[in-house]
Amino acid sequence: MNWRDEAARGLPAPRDDEPASLRQDILDELADHFYCALGRELAKNLPPDEAVKNVRRRFGDPRAIARTLWFDARKEQIMSQRLTIAMMVLVACTSIVSAGFAWMAIRESRTANSALLQQIAETNAKSLAQLTQLAAKVPSAGTASDLRPVKCHLVLGKKGGPPAVGFAVHLESPQNSPFPSQSEKSDQNGNVDFGVVPYGAYALTVTHPQRNGQSPFLYETTWKTITVRPQSSISEEIVCPPAPLRPVDCRLQFDWPADLSPTSNFWIVCQVHQSGREFDGWQWRGGFENVVLTLTPGGEILFSGGRFTQYLRSEGAPVIDRVRFDPGIRTPHPFPSASGFDSALGSFREWTEQRYQITDLAIVRARDGHWPPGDAADRQRAGTEFPVLGWCTYSESRFTPFSADVNFPPDLPRTRPRLGSHSGKLEFMVKSSPPAFEPVYGKKNLIRIALPDTLLDQVRDVYEQAKKYNLQTPGRSKQADDVAADAKIGTHFLMSIGLAWQSYPPTQQGQNRLAVGATSGLFLSGGVIVVRIADDAKSPAVRAGLKSSDILIALDGWTVADAADVGSVVRHAKGKKSLTFLALRGEGAGSHLVSGQLDVPPSVQEAK
Amino acid sequence: MDSRLLSGTVEMLILDVIAHDRSYGYEIAQRVLGRSNGYFQLTEGSLYPALHRLERQRLVTSFWEEVDGRRRKYYRLTPAGKKALAAKRQEWTAFARGVSGVLGAADELA
Numbered sequence: 001m002n003w004r005d006e007a008a009r010g011l012p013a014p015r016d017d018e019p020a021s022l023r024q025d026i027l028d029e030l031a032d033h034f035y036c037a038l039g040r041e042l043a044k045n046l047p048p049d050e051a052v053k054n055v056r057r058r059f060g061d062p063r064a065i066a067r068t069l070w071f072d073a074r075k076e077q078i079m080s081q082r083l084t085i086a087m088m089v090l091v092a093c094t095s096i097v098s099a100g101f102a103w104m105a106i107r108e109s110r111t112a113n114s115a116l117l118q119q120i121a122e123t124n125a126k127s128l129a130q131l132t133q134l135a136a137k138v139p140s141a142g143t144a145s146d147l148r149p150v151k152c153h154l155v156l157g158k159k160g161g162p163p164a165v166g167f168a169v170h171l172e173s174p175q176n177s178p179f180p181s182q183s184e185k186s187d188q189n190g191n192v193d194f195g196v197v198p199y200g201a202y203a204l205t206v207t208h209p210q211r212n213g214q215s216p217f218l219y220e221t222t223w224k225t226i227t228v229r230p231q232s233s234i235s236e237e238i239v240c241p242p243a244p245l246r247p248v249d250c251r252l253q254f255d256w257p258a259d260l261s262p263t264s265n266f267w268i269v270c271q272v273h274q275s276g277r278e279f280d281g282w283q284w285r286g287g288f289e290n291v292v293l294t295l296t297p298g299g300e301i302l303f304s305g306g307r308f309t310q311y312l313r314s315e316g317a318p319v320i321d322r323v324r325f326d327p328g329i330r331t332p333h334p335f336p337s338a339s340g341f342d343s344a345l346g347s348f349r350e351w352t353e354q355r356y357q358i359t360d361l362a363i364v365r366a367r368d369g370h371w372p373p374g375d376a377a378d379r380q381r382a383g384t385e386f387p388v389l390g391w392c393t394y395s396e397s398r399f400t401p402f403s404a405d406v407n408f409p410p411d412l413p414r415t416r417p418r419l420g421s422h423s424g425k426l427e428f429m430v431k432s433s434p435p436a437f438e439p440v441y442g443k444k445n446l447i448r449i450a451l452p453d454t455l456l457d458q459v460r461d462v463y464e465q466a467k468k469y470n471l472q473t474p475g476r477s478k479q480a481d482d483v484a485a486d487a488k489i490g491t492h493f494l495m496s497i498g499l500a501w502q503s504y505p506p507t508q509q510g511q512n513r514l515a516v517g518a519t520s521g522l523f524l525s526g527g528v529i530v531v532r533i534a535d536d537a538k539s540p541a542v543r544a545g546l547k548s549s550d551i552l553i554a555l556d557g558w559t560v561a562d563a564a565d566v567g568s569v570v571r572h573a574k575g576k577k578s579l580t581f582l583a584l585r586g587e588g589a590g591s592h593l594v595s596g597q598l599d600v601p602p603s604v605q606e607a608k
Numbered sequence: 609m610d611s612r613l614l615s616g617t618v619e620m621l622i623l624d625v626i627a628h629d630r631s632y633g634y635e636i637a638q639r640v641l642g643r644s645n646g647y648f649q650l651t652e653g654s655l656y657p658a659l660h661r662l663e664r665q666r667l668v669t670s671f672w673e674e675v676d677g678r679r680r681k682y683y684r685l686t687p688a689g690k691k692a693l694a695a696k697r698q699e700w701t702a703f704a705r706g707v708s709g710v711l712g713a714a715d716e717l718a
Contacts, residue, residue: 033652072664
């Protein structure tokens with residue numbers, strides 16, 4: 001029998017999905033092997049029968065080999081097909097089960113939907129019946145009889161006065177009204193006719209005519225809500241200012257006590273309410289409703305704008321803010337506006353002939369060298385801080401200046417009233433009528449304002465405590481180069497005495513410790529926090545007893561807030577081999593002051 | 609020869625034989641036999657399944673040529689096959705060195 005045919009018998013029955021050449025390839029390869037082996041045997045001069053016999057003996061069963069090769073080639077596809085069939089069966093079973101569940105759910109929801117539809121139909125029927133009853137009672141909207149006339153007559157100064165010509169009058173339609181809002185100008189007789197409008201509540205706004213050269217902040221406006229009712233008409237007489245709001249010559253002067261030297265950089269920050277003018281019950285207002293002014297005790301306005309009472313009440317920090325001056329601001333007014341922080345309060349432009357009311361007032365201490373901003377470089381500087389010495393509000397409400405929940409160390413005398421037994425929160429208030437004034441046009445208005453004794457006592461107490469420590473605040477040069485040079489000296493000094501440090505942010509962590517400092521008369525707006533002490537027992541920092549996380553607040557009697565301050569002190573302490581330091585140590589109730597002597601390393605002395 | 613010793617090394621031997629030139633089934637078996645001095649006699653029942661397995665693993669590739677009126681299937685090593693051969697060689701060397709070490713120590717003890 002042909003050996004090739006014998007091998008072919010071992011192959012399974014042909015399948016539709018097998019490659020066309022698979023069988024042929026297997027048989028050809030095995031046949032080639034067989035003939036090669038046979039050729040080799042015949043080359044040994046063996047008889048053909050014996051040669052074939054030898055080859056067969058060594059080759060084994062050709063059918064088994066062919067079948068193995070065929071199965072090996074088809075194994076992956078066969079397994080894949082079996083897996084596919086199994087998956088299909090599984091999917092089919094899952095589908096049948098899902099369909100069963102879906103059918104059950106549909107049957108249940110159909111019942112529920114029927115009940116819901118019936119309920120909705122009943123509700124609709126009831127609503128329709130109620131609407132029909134209401135429609136029978138109320139006349140239909142939009143008919144000619146429901147549109148009512150609205151007219152205004154504008155007069156100057158007082159009721160029955162001469163006609164006010166050219167005033168802009170705006171009638172704002174109610175929300176969702178199909179009728180548009182209207183804007184008109186009063187005619188030669190002071191009349192404005194809006195025609196007929198549907199009944200409803202309208203906002204009526206009247207604006208003074210704009211004049212050439214007048215600041216847009218001084219445009220006066222009045223407003224009123226009018227209600228148009230069925231079967232009635234509106235004919236409003238509006239009393240307008242007889243003349244535009246005019247700037248006045250006005251200056252505030254505070255009754256400053258002689259024992260508090262005005263040369264100590266005391267400033268007064270006050271929130272001023274601009275009440276506007278009133279004419280026969282019509283309130284007119286121009287500019288912002290509230291402004292914040294920072295003045296010298298002599299009444300010179302330094303700048304306007306900024307947060308005041310809101311900030312103190314909500315955040316309670318002992319420092320008003322770090323004021324930054326936007327170099328892009330160009331103002332024709334003699335004092336700039338502070339900017340750089342969010343403020344709901346508008347900038348102040350000038351005094352005008354209207355009523356003013358001071359609602360809040362604080363006394364702060366400024367650092368030297370920051371004010372007034374002389375040039376662009378100075379305005380671009382980081383800014384200045386205003387440690388608050390005392391403040392008050394003229395309202396009846398209480399507020400907490402700062403909420404440091406600490407127990408003050410017994411060795412630090414408290415300088416402000418301490419209310420309540422459960423915490424160290426400080427509270428005070430001033431019950432008095434708010435100072436109010438109304439400058440007159442054409443006159444020199446000198447407004448004298450008496451400061452509350454309670455407020456001055458607070459300032460006096462804290463000021464006296466400050467004297468106890470005899471701390472002063474170093475002045476700063478206006479030149480950025482000088483400040484940078486001081487910062488370099490300060491950094492060199494701090495590193496030479498063996499400590500790593502960073503500036504202490506006044507409004508972030510450790511605020512309680514600053515509060516403790518403030519109540520002890522140390523008007524701290526920052527300090528140099530000691531981060532790490534060098535591991536060297538001979539270093540001046542270790543010998544002085546400084547520890548990690550101490551806040552270095554004063555050197556040689558001067559407060560220090562950063563490396564530049566330290567450098568300034570070191571530079572001026574010529575010839576001194578050691579400097580007295582003051583530091584805050586501990587957190588919360590454990591905060592206390594420590595002091596000692598810091599040796600000035602020779603290298604720093606030489607550098608000076 | 610104990611066939612269990614040959615188990616796992618057939619593929620390495622095949623890859624090595626066709627590492628430098630193409631070859632076909634019968635020739636591969638003869639080369640293995642010759643290079644092993646008649647020690648490794650690959651039977652067709654193990655040679656061809658191993659060759660086809662290597663082909664499916666993309667370690668060898670094949671092509672057909674006509675010789676003496678017959679179709680002959682030649683095998684050649686792929687780049688992946690070369691890498692696999694190098695790895696198997698390294699593995700075998702470490703294995704052989706380990707076995708020799710143990711057997712050597714046993715000889716010394718004896």
